[in-house]
Amino acid sequence: MRILGEHAYVLHARPWRETSLLVEVLCAEHGRLGLVARGVRGPRRQALRAALQPLQHIRFDAVLRGELAHLNAAEALDAAPRLQGEAMLSGFYANELVLRLAPRQDPQPELYATYGELRARLAAGEPLAWTLRRFERDLLDATGVGLDYAHEGDGDPIDAAARYRLDPGHGPVRVRGERGGERGRTATGRALLALAADTAPPVEDLGGLRRVLREVLEAHLGGRPLASWQLLGELGRVSAPPVAQDGGESS
Template sequence: MRYSAEPAFVLHARPWRETSLLVEVLTAEHGRLGLVARGVQGPKRHALRAALQPLQAIRFDAVQTGELARLIQAEATDAAPRLAGEAMLAGFYLNELTLRLAPRHDPSPELYAAYARARARLGAGEPLGWTLRRYERDLLDALGVGFDWAHDGDGEPIDPAARYRLDPEHGPRRLLSDRGHDDRRGAATGRALLALAEDRAPAAEDLPGLRRSLRVVLAHHLGPRGLKSWEMLGELKRYAAAPDDAGETR
């Protein structure tokens, strides 16, 4: 199979042998694809190497001969978002999550569009937490494992005053008022789920519960191996909380 002027987003690139790269891209018409970019080292190939950086939008030509396609040429179609600090970590998370959950050779225009929106929001400096929660929702929906966010798993309307645990197989389950503190801490408020359903930013105090609840669902689909970006975020939080030499908290 031949790909000609195929639009894509670069998810990941790593060195392969001495002069080549293995590149993972997301396309609308063919899903996630693996490409072999041969001979990308050297000054004359700088433009190609630059086009194959994560988060870059490209147009490429390639020939599929097996599991991986041989890249013939690629060019950037815009300027990738210039991210730093937490935004750069969010971009890494966006790519890693997509790489792990999007199957190869499975067309998903909905996922491609959702990725494009999330990438644009990162580049525009929109709030990171809400940007990522929206993408997690859209990714689950595009993969066919999302929920009706306005109703619980039994079809009852979400109560904005209640709390819900997200069951990966069943959907939102309402927590009883006498459940323990740990159960409630890992739950989302009903008003946060309704905001997610309406694509409306939740109150700031509702975002942590929504993040923890969605992580349970994502971890279920990822399997026993988590994400490196989760580990990096955990390390960052531990560093931020560590006391300095004066005994104060950073």
């Protein structure tokens, strides 16, 4: 099958054989797709090679043969965000999540749009903790396993003053009489309601929100941890930043 003029975001690229690349992209029409880009590592293919770097937005032509498509042409549609430090690691984390949770060749226009929004927020320098929580929420929704953060699993409204854990198959579960380390595995109802309303919660609630969403993601990852989690430890610097002197979030 020929693919012509397809728009996509580059998720990952790695060397293959002497002069080629294996590239994973998230497409507007074909979902996650693997591309074989032959002969792009030579000195005369620098522009094409640059277009196949992670976070780049491209338009490409290819021929789909089985599981992989053979790339015929690609061009950058804009300049990829120049991320550094924690923002760069956040982009790596988001790309790895998509690679692990999005099935190949399954059209998911909502996920494509969600990824574009994340890319724009990272480029704009928006607070990383809240940016990642929104992306995790929207990624789960787009892949069909999202939760209702405004109601408990049994349908009762979330109490802003209570604490909750997230059951991946049931939704928020109210925790009563926390013991020992249980508090570290819960989020405030206030944080869940903020997530449901797409409104940034207080900074002190972001750490709990990260932890409960991570448990949901772990369940859908089948017990195989992400390389980015290992790289960043508990993602503490990115996901639960201290309060900056101006009252905002530091990254």
